[in-house]
Amino acid sequence: MLKAVMKRAIALIAVVTLAVPAWAGNWEEAKYDKDNDIRVFTRSVKGSDMKAFRGEMIMPSTLTAPIALLQDVDRAGEWVFNCRAMALIEELSDTQALYYTVTEMPWPVMNRDNISETNIVQDAETNAVTVTISARNDVFPENDDHVRIRELVATWTVEPLNDGLVRIVYEAHADPGGGLPSWLVNSFVVDAPLQTLRNMRKLLDDERYQLAQRDYIAQ
Numbered sequence: 001m002l003k004a005v006m007k008r009a010i011a012l013i014a015v016v017t018l019a020v021p022a023w024a025g026n027w028e029e030a031k032y033d034k035d036n037d038i039r040v041f042t043r044s045v046k047g048s049d050m051k052a053f054r055g056e057m058i059m060p061s062t063l064t065a066p067i068a069l070l071q072d073v074d075r076a077g078e079w080v081f082n083c084r085a086m087a088l089i090e091e092l093s094d095t096q097a098l099y100y101t102v103t104e105m106p107w108p109v110m111n112r113d114n115i116s117e118t119n120i121v122q123d124a125e126t127n128a129v130t131v132t133i134s135a136r137n138d139v140f141p142e143n144d145d146h147v148r149i150r151e152l153v154a155t156w157t158v159e160p161l162n163d164g165l166v167r168i169v170y171e172a173h174a175d176p177g178g179g180l181p182s183w184l185v186n187s188f189v190v191d192a193p194l195q196t197l198r199n200m201r202k203l204l205d206d207e208r209y210q211l212a213q214r215d216y217i218a219q
Contacts, residue, residue, distance in 0.1 A: 114174075
C-alpha cells in the first residue's frame with residue numbers, strides 16, 4: 001500500500017511547518033556559502049536538545065517557481081537533504097495537503113519517517129508566499145521499518161525583492177526521536193539547509209518551474 005501511495009506523489013519537502021517557536025534563542029550565523037550567497041543560522045530551543053536552523057538565499061526567480069519545485073516529488077531525492085522518499089497522502093485543497101516523508105540516517109541509525117500537513121499562504125500586502133509544514137500523528141500508525149518523527153515545525157518563505165529577485169528562507173526544528181545523541185542530531189542542522197538550498201538554486205533555473213503558475217499565487 002505504501003509503495004502505491006509513493007508512486008502517486010506530488011509533495012512538499014520534509015524536514016520541515018509552522019514558525020519556529022517564539023521561545024527559541026537568538027539566531028547565530030553558523031555558515032556562509034559565498035559562492036551561492038547562502039547563509040545558515042542556528043539557535044537553541046528551550047526544552048529541546050536539537051537546535052533550530054534557518055537558511056536563506058537571494059536569487060532570480062518567480063514567486064511560484066520554488067513552490068512548484070517543492071511540489072515536484074519526483075525530484076525531491078535530487079535536492080532535499082537526506083530525502084529517501086516523499087509521497088502525497090491526501091490533497092485537502094489546492095493549498096493544503098498531507099504528505100509522507102522518509103529521511104535517511106547514517107548506518108547503523110534507523111531511518112526516520114514523518115507525516116506532515118502543509119499549508120500555502122500568500123500575504124496580500126507583501127506578496128510573500130509561505131509554506132508551513134507541521135507534524136500530523138493521527139493519520140496512520142508507525143511501522144517497524146522507521147522511527148517516527150513526531151515533533152516537527154518548519155516554514156519555507158519566498159519573498160519578492162526588486163529586479164526579479166526573491167529571498168528564499170527555510171526554517172525548521174524537529175525532534176527525530178529514538179534517543180539519538182544531540183551531537184549527532186545537531187550535526188545535521190547546518191548541512192540540511194545548506195545542501196538543500198544549494199541544490200534548490202541549481203534546479204530552479206529549469207523552465208518547468210520558472211514558467212509554472214498557481215491560481216493562488218499572484219506574481
